Amino acid sequence: MRTLNLGILAHIDAGKTSLTERLLHAAGVIDEIGSVDAGSTQTDSLALERQRGITIKSAVVSFAVDDVTVNLIDTPGHPDFIAEVERVLSVLDGAVLVVSAVEGVQAQTRVLMRTLQRLRIPTLIFVNKIDRRGADAQRTLRALAGKLTPAVIPAVAAHDVGTRTPTVAAYGADDRPFTEALTDLLTSYDDDLLAAYVHDEKTVTHARLRSALAAQTRRAQVHPVFFGSAITGAGMAELTAGIKELLPAPEGDPEGPVSGTVFKVERGPSGEKIAYVRMLSGAVRVRDAVRFGQDSEGKVTAVSVFDQGAAVRGDTVPAGRIGKLWGLGSIRIGDHIGDTPPPSPERHHFAPPTLETVVVPARTTSRAALHSALTQLAEQDPLINLRHDELRQEISVSLYGEVQKEVIGATLADEYGIDVTFRESTTICVERLDGAGEAFEIIAKEPNPFLATVGLRVEPAPLNSGVEFRLGIELGSMPYAFFRAVEDTVRESLHQGINGWQIPDCRVTMTHSGYWPRQSHSHGTFDKSMSSTAGDFRNLTPLILMDALRRAGTTVHEPMHHFRLEAPADTFGTILQVLSRLRAVPRTPRMDGTTSLLEGEIPAASVHSLEQQLPSLTRGEGLLESAFERYRPVTAAAPSRPRTDHNPLNRREYLLQVVRRVSGQVGG
Template sequence: MKTLNLGILAHVDAGKTSLTERLLHAAGVIDEVGSVDEGSTLTDSLALERQRGITIKSAVVSFAVDDVTVNLIDTPGHPDFIAEVERVLSVLDGAVLVISAVEGVQAQTRVLMRTLQRLGIPTLLFVNKIDRAGAQYEPVLRRIAEKLTPAAVAMGRVRGLGTRTAEFTTHGASDESFTARLAEVLAEHDDAVLAAYVEDESALSHERLRGELAAQSKRGSVHPVFFGSAITGAGVEALTAGLKELLPAAEGDPDAPAHGIVFKVERAAGGQKTAYVRMFSGTVRVRDRLLHGDEGEGKVTGIDVFDNGSDAPRPCVEAGRIGKLRGLAGVRIGDAVGSVRKLTREEHHFAPPTLETVVLPCRPEESGALHTALTQLAEQDPLIGLRQDELRGEIHVSLYGEVQKEVVQATLADEFGLHVAFRESTTICVERLDGPGSAAEIMNKEPNPFLATVGLRIEPAPPGSGVRYGLEVELGSMPYAFMRAVEDTVRETLREGIHGWEIPDCTVTMTHSGYAPRQSHAHAIFDKSMSSTGADFRQLTPLVVMDALRDAGTTVHEPMHRFRLEIPAETFGAVLPVLSRLRGVPQAPVTKGDAYLLEGEIPAARVHELEQQLPTLTSGEGVLECAFARYRPVVGEIPSRPRTDHDPLNRKEYLLRVVRRVAGA
């Protein structure tokens, strides 16, 4: 039996969870269609999801379409949970992007479509809510062509638009306008079709065009558009047929070496982890030992495979399928699992969060329990970064938005019994090197109080390249444990640069190394004062890193969002000064009928303020789209972030904290 791993994506409230319910009902998996408003949907299992009527965590459910098993993954639509969507994209064979026939193409719809296209994921479009008052047909198709893709083909017509009896009827071979439109779109992506189209359009039979449509849709070149209603079921039968005909089934050799990707991790009440894994090749069996991530390894103690609406125990999971694996204690989201070690993590498809807040327990004695709970939440969402400030006893959490903050607060209360408060969110900046820098501390030479020699050269690296570490000394020049202690400490120290912000991209090279071999007295008693330990290298390295950063110099960069703002022409004079005050830099406006289109950049820290003011400035008619663009050097006062380490910038205070002594004192 074939398998299709399908993602359902949409702007919030477009109706994707309702569509999921309708697909499951049509396939006979559920007897009654659940309601988002009533909190009775199958995939929204969290209490918070049922209360708020939004999807927060992705959910997997399966159903059959003839000889194809569809593993359907319902994903969040709110921008604050974009990381959850990101993890799903790496395991999809195809996607359905849901659009509201009433609201049309919305901001998040465009972000999702651009990402699907960039990743080459074959995508069908489903225009939902044709039964609602205000639903549109031709205007939505025009907006899809303008805002999403010109390679969109409407697969049928709608009768009774905007009424409860609205129906979707697919085009047939006798529909000449459909055949002409189909030939025109397909010719844009295939030379053979183009030649036939130019020489004799009548030679392109309906059967040939349908076959070419299926081929191009499976390649992600063309996007069929279906209309319907998840509430009434209109158009769902046509969409279900399209899943089998127009999207590619999963591929993979079950006899090849095992390889899969973890896209979700859950913890049971007893703390045991369950990893959701999409298998790309090979077969994993119960009791197999699997490598995972950079260093992990574990024994699979149980496997569940999704089938007919639920997950059931199975002895194995094969290529193309999604399985829930138990027994991999150290597994994390994004890990590659299999018989061969994968050295790199899966690439992030969305920008990292740009907001940070401090989480405070309402009862101070629960600080330890709070840290444990947040660590578990970060396992489920690795883009929720945690920073522990041991000096102040505070925990910093990075987030995408205020709604996500509310969800974290509710989750901590519901699942862990912890009540917390948050400080005001602040923007997360980064530091970039101005140039190369180097420093060294030599053992037995003032002012170095440690039995260790460490020399480092730090150089700028391209944005997005990460921290690269290399050696100019021989690997055998000192024990591997000491080498590893230096590398690990370098990476840890670079999380807070000169101004307290992370240095995400640089190349670090170890230029000097040295240690004191293990020495003992005559009675073979180990003498720490004469022998190097790992602590010597872990405590010395931050001082060397900071000296190298001082030598290189750093500049603080703030996150910038790319904005697209459509406003009535008469409000242009009121909007422009506000953009200027918020440090937005618009390009020349483009006239679109009686509206202006403005595109440009604005600091991420000012986006929320612009969103709040826009309805008043434009009488509710302004439409704003924002997405992370880049980091830009800060203009004006340089922001700094309080340090959470022992402050190796201040040598005297640092040494007092880590060794209780100062060299030469």
């Protein structure tokens, strides 16, 4: 059988989990449809998910559609848990984007669609809740074309929308308006089809159009739209048929080299790590020794494969399938499995977290346990990005929003028995280089107390290009371990720039190197005082890097959100005053009858305040959507963040912390 790894994505409350339940029921996997409100769904298994009625962790279920095995991955819709969606994208063959027929296109809908298009993931759109009062199929279609992409085409006709008994019917060859619209759309992307239509439109049969629709959908050029209701079941047969016909289901290469991607890690009842892997080629079997990550290896002790709704224990995870692996103790999310060289690191598909908070244990005696628990949570969600401050004995975590605090707190209490509180969230800024800068220190020359020569040049790099480390000297000029020590330390040190913020985009070139080779006394013992070690390079590099950064100069940038605000027109003046105080930059407003529509940019630090004030400003009628847009230079005094390292910006303080042997006078 072929395998389709399918993601279900949506803005919160669009009905994504309910749709998963309905598809499982239609496929005969479950006898009774679970309820999100009652907490009885297949994919929301966490206690907090059942309590809040939202998806927090991605979950995998499986069902069959004729000769296609569908591994369906239900993802969170709340923007605070976008990191879960991020990890799923790398293993998808196709996606269904769920949109509510009542609320229409929402902020998260646009974020998700932009990402699916950028990654060219074949996507169907399912307009849900057509049984709800206020549902409007044509209005939703116009919103899809206007706000998401013009390359949408309704694949079914929806009748009695907005009533409790809507019906759905697939378009056929006799539906001329549909055929004409489909032809217009498909010929925009297919010159051969256009030429055939112009030459003799009769040659462009309905079967040829369906074939072209499937081909262009699989190339992520067009996006068929289905209507239905996950609650009543209307439109499910048509959507299921569309999933099979229009989305790709690659067979994989069972004879190819072992190659897979880990997209989720969880802990079992005994604390053991369980890795969720999508196999691209080859197969992983029980007792196989597999390589993963950069240079790790482990033996697989157990395997399960998703089949007919659940993960079933077996012996093998074959190519194309999703499975769970036990026994790989140091495995991490994003690791590549297999003997082939891992692919280059992927760029993040969504914006990074823009908030952070300090996690405070209720009892000081719980600090060590809290550290261990948060480390395990970071394995499951690397983007919470633990930040340890040894000097203040504090741990910070990164956040996408305030709801994450509740989830982290509840998880620590329920799973680890640790009660915590959180400090007020603060904004995470970044630093960007103003220009180029260079610094170096020579071995055995003041003020360098280390047995190492290191020179570094820093230069700005394009946005979102990451940190690039280059060698401006011969690789063979000293042992590779010393080069590796410099590069690793550079990457670590750039997490804290001149003002304490990460420098995400930077090109660093090593311009000078030098070392003292291994020396021994006459009796053959190693003399550390006369021999360079990797530690010398690790200790010297932060000093050189910070000197280079000082000379280059940095500017602190704060995260900005794009906002879209609908409010009664008579409240417009008051809203503008509040936006001004919050340092927002609104654009020219648009009026639609008694409603004003305002878009613009607002600092991420001000979004929560605007959300809190909006109900009173608009008599409860205001509607705010916001999403990260970009980083903007801070024009006022640059905010700084306390350092968690030994502060290489203060040479004397730094050397007192790290130097164990210093020859000569230490420079101040």
